[in-house]
Amino acid sequence: MIDQVVGVLRDVAEEIVLPRFRNLAAGEVIEKGPGDLVTVADREAEAALTRRLTDLLPGSLVVGEEAVAADPSVLARLDDPGPVWVIDPIDGTANYAAGREPFGLMVALLRGGVPVLGAIYEPVAGTLSVAEAGAGAYIDGERVAFDHTPVAAEQLRGAVMTRYLPQELREQVTARLPLLTETVPGFRCAAHEYPNLIRSGRHFAMFWRSLPWDHTAGALLIREAGGVVRHFDGTDYDPARPKLGLLICRDSAVFELVRSVLLA
Structure with a gap:
């Protein structure tokens, strides 16, 4: 099909x-x-x-x-x-x-x-x-498929979409971005962000909104490539019950690193 x-x-x-x-x-x-x-x-x-x-x-x-x-x-x-x-x-x-x-x-x-x-x-x-x-x-x-070579927190590279983050969280995340090797603001297009995460060699992408039409297809792509798509609280993304705050990561280890650096 x-x-x-x-x-x-x-x-x-x-x-x-x-x-x-x-x-x-x-x-x-x-x-x-x-x-x-x-x-x-x-x-x-x-x-x-x-x-x-x-x-x-x-x-x-x-x-x-x-x-x-x-x-x-x-x-x-x-x-x-x-x-x-x-x-x-x-x-x-x-x-x-x-x-x-x-x-x-x-x-x-x-x-x-x-x-x-x-x-x-x-x-x-x-x-x-x-x-x-x-x-x-x-x-x-x-x-x-993602490369799962271990990385340190300070080596992380990712895309961080801060536009819809609540002000306090946005200020916190923005202040901590220099702790990472590289961050980019994103393309305002999830259809590009998902495949680009795999091809670019970056480790993660952060979204606030998690609407099903924006993320269902991409989340399956990431998971089938060996990555994870989880909310900030660690629960897996479910398009039928989306929650605010989403991390797309190449693996669970990167998810924990990003969460500890940007969201602790």
Whole structure:
């Protein structure tokens, strides 16, 4: 099924997302909330993905970012025992609306609330990242896995998204960043952050918000590459019950190091 899902992502990107990149008309970019944008391409892409994925798997349900924005009760579908698609039609909408990269399309499939398939497609670069539960993680057709060579806390390199952190926590984390070798502010696009963490050789990424459409596909990719995706309190990420504060790390040892340095 993964090949069929990838085909759907590629088709929707080619038919809807790319033609409007750097070609959005006035009124086609709307602010859903402060700093939270949606474009006509987001909505049309989600509608197309919803139709084509449910055709691919009859009887399946969909939890899409824009559907939830219109009706928050849609989130309850994540608890359905049957197959549920989780869709982010354009992740990195702020970048897309501004005519810049990165941005991507993300789809995950849950069965009984458990992620079994994830696909991330960055259409301009053509980068494709996929994972199936128990079958490994692949980026552009090559199987990928984290290096688990031990590192010291002062050697850590990572991406830290401080934008949504509560002020007190943001000040604490920012003050402790110099204790690490390198930190970057992130790309405002989880569709890029997840595969980039594997390819860049960095050890971790930190988020505050953990919305299912932003993280379900990427979390499966990381876990299948040998990494961990956990909340600040140490519990594993569950898309059906997301909590604020998320660390994506190449292994459990790095998770404990990052937590001890930045969050103690």
